[in-house]
Amino acid sequence: MARSVDLLQGTLDLLVLKTLSWGPAHGYAIARWIEQLTGEVLRIGEGSLYPALHRLEERSLVASDWQRSSTNRRAKVYRLTPAGRTQLRAESGEWSDFVAAVAKVLRAAEAPSS
C-alpha cells in the first residue's frame, strides 16, 4: 500500500477545483479521479472531501444541483463557477511558485552567507 500524505485544506480545495475544471462531477467521482491521478500518493480521507465541497459552494466557487446518476440514484453534481475558475488560475500559479521555491531550497548546496 502506498504511503499517504496528509493534505492541507487549501491543497484539497485546489485539487477539487482542478478536477471540476474538466467538467461537472459528483463527490464520489471527484474522489476517484484524485485517487487515480495521484497514484494513491495523496490519499484523501474521502469523507473530508464533503465539508470541503460545501465550503467551496458557500464561497460560490462551485455550484451544485441534484441529478440522476448512471445507476439512477439521486446524486449531487458539482460544477465550477466562473469565480471558481478564476480562483483556480490564481491558486495554481501560487502553488507552482511555492513548489519552485521549496525545490530551490532543497537543491541548494550550502547555507546562504549572511
Add this chain to the structure above:
Amino acid sequence: MTESKERWFRALTLVRRSAARDVDDELRFHVESRVADLVASGVDPATARARAEAEFGDQRTIREQTVRIDERIRRRRRLGDWLNEIWRDVVVGLRSLRRTPGVAISALLCSALGIGATGAITSAAYAILVRALPYADADHLVAVYSENPGRAYHRVNVSWPDYETWRDGTRAFSALGMWTWTTLTFSGEGGEAERIEGAEMTPNLVTILGVAPELGHGFVPTDTMPGAPPVALISHGLWQRRYGGDSTIVGRRVEIGSQMTTIVGVMPPRFNFPDRGDAWIPFKPRPGAEAHGNRGYAGAIGRLRPNVTIDQARSDMYRIDAAMVRDFPNENEGWRSEILPLRDDLVGDLKRPVQIFLAAVMMVLLIVCANVANLLLARGAARSGEIAVRTALGASRQRLARQLMTESFALAIVAGAFGVMIAWWGVRLLRYAFPGQTPPSYISLTVDGASLAFIAGITLLTGVLFGILPAVRGTRVDLGTVLRGVGRGSDGHQSRVRGSLVVLEIALTVVLTVGAMLLLRSYKNFEGTALGFDEQGILSARIALAKPDYPTSAQRIEFYDRLLARLRALPGVTFAASAQGIPFSGWNLQAWARIEGMPPRKRGEELDAHYQYVSSDYFKAIGVGLVRGRWLTPQDRDSLHPPVLVNEQMVKVGFGGADPIGKHVLIGGDRDPVATVVGVVRDFRHYRLPEPMGPAVYYAYAAYPTLGQTIVLRTGSRDPHALIPELRRVVRELDPRVALSEVQTFDEVVGRSRWRQRLHGAVLSIFAVLSLVLACIGLYGVLSYAVTQRTRELGVRIALGANTGDVVRLVLRQSGALVVGGVAVGLIGALFASRLLETLLYGVGPADLLTFTTVPLGLAAVALLASAIPARRAAEVDPIAAIRAE
C-alpha cells in the same frame, strides 16, 4: 411557548431537517457507490462495506460539519430572497411613481422640506437644550447670583464679601469660583495693540469647569495675592492667531495692559469663557469695593458635591444668607443667593423660543404628512383599477398594502436624503441668527450623529404617517364596482377622509400664521419704538487707558481732551464726544439717589438711578435735546460740588415733577459728593428694549476722569464706517499702546439688540409661509381631483342648462366648506397656542384683534384663490365629451 416562538422553532427545525436529509443522501450515495465498485471488482459485500466505511472516515463528524455549512448557506439565501422581494417592491413603487411624476415630485418636495426643516430645528434644539456643555461633568455646575425677591431683582451680580462668605461656609459645593468680565489690551509682540475680551477668574474656576489647559498649567492660588507677578491664560485661537501657535509661548512674558505678564497656559480649542472670551487673568478684588452691598462683580460658578441636589444647595446657601442678613442688615436685608443650573443660566432665555420653534416645526411636518397622504390617496384612487385587477389576479390585501407602504417608505427615504441636505443648510442658516453670526462656544450647532439618527427617525415616521392611510384605504377595493367601471373609485368615505386632511392642514396653517404674525408685530413694535436718540451716522469705539501709563486724573483728562479735539477736526465730523457706556451697550451702573427737599424713602423702596460720566458734547452728538437749564461744559471740573444733568424720568420720579434746577442730589453713599442739578435732558432709551426707561444722572467727565470711555463720532454727510481708519490713526499718533475695541456704528448696536425678535419672527414666518403653500397645494389637489371625479355630473348639469356661474359656485362651495371648517378649528387652536407665546411678545397681546381678523381673512382669500383653477376647469367642461367618455 408563545405562538410566534413556536413558529420560529418549527421553521428552524424544518431547515435543519431538510439540510440534513440532503447531506445524508449525498454521503450515502458516496458509500453505496464505493461498495458497488468494490463488489464489482470481486470483493465480498460485507468486506466491501467495511472497507468503504473505513476509507470514508468518521461519518458523524463529517456529516455534522457539512450540515452546518449547508444551514449557513440556506439562511443566507433566505435573507437574500427577502431583500430581493423588498427591492422588487421598491423598484415597482419607484416605477409607478415615475408614471405620475407630478404627484411624485410634489410629494418628494413637500416631505423633503418638512423633514429638512424638522431636522434643522431639532438639531439646533438638541445643541442648545440637551447636548452636554463642554465642561467636565457639566450636570454638577451651577451659576450663583444674588437676588432680592422683595424688590423683584433677580440674577444680580454678586459682591466679593458675599462670595467669600458663601465659599467658606457652604457644605453643598466642592468648590465655588468667581469671575467678572474684563477686556485686556495685548500690545508689543505679535502685532498691533488689540483689545481681547476675557475674564478675571479665581484660580479654582479653571478646575471647577474641569477643562485642563492644552499647554502649561492653570492658575495657582497665590496668583491672586497682592503683589503677585501678573500671569494670564490665553485661548487656543488667540495663541494661533497672535503668536502663530508657537509652543514656547508658555512662560514667555508679553505686554498686557502695559504690564509684562507671564503666559502660564493655553486653553484647548473651543474653550471660550464667558461666551467668546479669549484671555483670562486671576481675579483680584478691587480695593475700596469690598462692601457686601457692592454687587458689581459678574458672578459665581460652583460645582455641587456628588449626590447634592440643587434644592439642597439652595437651603445650604440660604442658611449662610440668613447669617449675613443678621451680621450686615444694611447691606444684605432682603438679599439672598440664587442658584440655577449652569445650562439654564447660559441658554435659559433661548429655551422658550426653541420650544416654540419645535412645536411649530412639528406642525409643519404634520401638514406635510397630511399633504403627501392626500396626494397618495388621490393617486391611489386613480390606481384603483390597477389594484382591483391585481386583487382579482390573487394578490392578497396584505401583499398590496405592503407594496403601497414600500412605496411610501421609498418616497420618504429619498425625501429624507434631501432632507438631510436641507437640515444641514438650515443649521448653517441658524448660526447667522446669533449676534456676531457666531453662536457662543458652549452651543455647537452641527448636524451630528444624533441629529442624523433623529432625521432618520422622522423619515421613517413620515413614511408610516403618509403611507398608512393610502395603504388601508387604497386596498379596500370593491372588485365589482371598480371593474364594471362604475364609480371609478370615488367613494364618499374617501373624499371625507381627504377633506378632513385639508381641514387639518388649514387649521394648522392658521395657528402658525397667527403665531408668526404676533411675533412679527412684536418685532415691528421693537423697531417702531422711539429710542429718543438718533442712531444714524454715529461711529463709536471703546478705549481703555492702562493705569500705569495714566496714573493721574490730569493725564487722563489731557489724553481725552486732545483725542476729542483732533477727532473733531476730522473732515465730516460734526461732534466728537465720549461717555462711559453708550445706549444698548449693556453699560448699567446704578446707585441710590437721595434728593434734597424730598422725604427719605423707606428701606427697600430706595430710588435707584443710573449714572455715568460724559463729555460735554455727548448729548448733542447722539441727538438728545435739552429740556431746560444748561449743558455741561469742559469747564465743569469741580469734583467736590459737581454739576449734573438729570433726565425727565428723574424729574418725574425723583423730584415729583418739580423744577430740579439748582437742587442738590446725592448719588451713592454718604461719602460721595453732593451734586447740583444744572439741566434736564430728554429721556432716551439707554437700556435695551424691552427694558423700561429709568431715572438717570450725568456727571461731567472732567470731574471724574475714568480710564475707560466710549468715543462717539457724529458725521453729517459721511458713512460712519469711513471714519474708522482715521480714528485708528489719530489714536495711534497719540499713544500707540492704546487699543480700540467694539468699533461699531450706532445702528449696528441697535440692530443687533433686536436679533432675538428678528429671529423669532423670521423662523415662524418661514414656517407659516411654508405651511400656507402646503395647505394651498393640498386644497388645490383635493378640488382638482373632485372636479375630475365629477366631470360627468358637471357635464350633465351644463347640458341641462347650468351656466358657468352655477358650476363655479358648485366647486367653490365645496372648497368654501373646507376652508371655513379649517379656519374655525385653527382659530380655536391659535387662541390656545398664542398664550404660549406671551413672554416673547412686545407691545401686542396674545389675543391681538388685528392678527385674529387679518389672518383668517387673508388665509381664506388665498385658499379660495387656490380653488380658482379647478373651478375654472369645471366651468370649461365640454358636456358632450364628458358624457360620451363614460
